[in-house]
Amino acid sequence: MSTDTAPRPAPPREENAPRKPRTRRARRANYPAGVGAFIWLVIVVVPLYILVASTLQSRSEYLENGPLSLPTSLSFGSYQQVLEGDFPRYLLNTVIVTVSCAALVLALSVTVSYSIVRTRSRLSQKTFQLFLLGLAIPSQAVIIPIYLIITELSLYDSLLAIILPTAAFSLPVSVLIMVGTMRDISEELYESMALDGARSVRVLFQLVIPMSRAGISTAGIFSALSAWNGFLFPLILTQSRETRVLTLGLYDFVGEFRVDIPALLAAVVLSIVPIFTAYLFARRQLINGLMGVGGK
């Protein structure tokens, strides 16, 4: 796939050959798609507007005016209410889970991908196939055995109970991304390392990892996002307030806030803000991570 979702003003060849490719592009302007895109824009924006506008109203205002009204006076009370509750603890848990998952996935997938790409063994192809097949395993399908394994390991209701399976389910995509990146490292570079008498560990740290930075960041973002937004594993494998992560916390807020929709939606907004901030700063990497492919 092409990963350049970031805006690119023009393909470079236009500089050399300015033979009106611009008009040709313009003639390709796709009006039905443009109209469709506009309709979709409305479908996307209205709910997002409701999401943000509702949180800036007080509860009584919302009840009176409905979701579409402009907030008459900005009120941040909902946010304050959420932040004074259990939200910070859930946020901390989510951060711990996310960082641990990404670190675990990266450590495991860098080593296994290095082996898949460089080990001369038929097993390395088999290893790759294992992960390719692993892509097709839906987490819902194996949640019961995972529940069994986690209870057998006495990990039920701990953050580790979320981290381990979440990381395992991010591995296939990460391996796929990293094998793709590592395969593009040229043989000459390995040979020049060999002239220096480099062993495999040094080759990994001085050549493979520096050359695969793009793949590593994509895989890292992918696994971090799936950990941040994960719901099924926390739902089944944890129970107490101490181990609750954000997604599960949001689910519980439904009962807690009942008709206090501004507060509920404020919690939703706050759960998205960290990813949104990342999106502002690293749009391309984040989009690559969301897609879990490409990585260049």
Place this chain on the structure above:
Amino acid sequence: MKRETTHTPRAGRPGIAWALPAVLFFFLFAAAPMGIVGYLSFTDWDGLSDPSWTGMDNWSRLWNDDGMRNAIWLSLLLTALTWLTQTPIVLLLGVWAAGRQRNRAVLSAIFFLPLLASSVALALLWRTIFDPNLGLSADVADWFDLDNADLLGSPTGAFAAILFVTGWQFVPFHTLIYQGGARQIPQSLYDAAAIDGAGTVRQFFHITLPQLRNTIVTSTVLMVVGALTYFDTVLILTRGGPGDSTSIVPYLMYETGFKAFDLGYASAVAAALVIVATGTSLLLVRLTGFNRMRSTREGM
């Protein structure tokens, strides 16, 4: 870590032992559970005592279970409708987003916003929107003078709501895939077609669509497996209801396993889900030769 054993003066190559930690880890938490779920599907297990072997009981029960039949039917219907509704939208949006119109970058950035949030967050948002008394539903019912604003209260409405909300959430993702695919189509093909006097519509059907073949396969596999495993949205929006009108297979599995604690039978449901999901994706992959593509970038 095992050191390499050859004495040729080539670059150091890692031994197969480097693959072990990841393989073992993946095996324990993803591959082995596939086998265990098969085993558990032949047992009776309440989650507390040890599973006891009951042979084919769960499977024959599954075969005759109306709830399960209903769930499979709903899952297949949801999958088919997901593909039918999302594919035209993402095809149009993706091809459009691959172009270089003014404002495209800004609009694309907005389009992709739903991708950032968890399905829990989005389902909660839509739940408040669909609320018949407090949400947008109430306003819409007012404008059009509808008697009933309770979309989630009617079987068809609830099913349509699941279809719509999951679509709203996943359209951006598939749009990205199509955008990437459309960008890889060589401009020369369009130039040649333009010289032959082919208009936009003909270009779309004779160049864009055939060239996107691999993209369509990729997106279809992801949509099918995705739709068969929708869970979060159903749990939060409808809880399988009203009645069992949105009780699709993953939700039925959850209810059976973790509400009724009939984990043996739920394992049979889960195993059936695996068979359907992997069967479908393997079939699609085989039919299209996706497994022989060397690069992960192909078809993306």
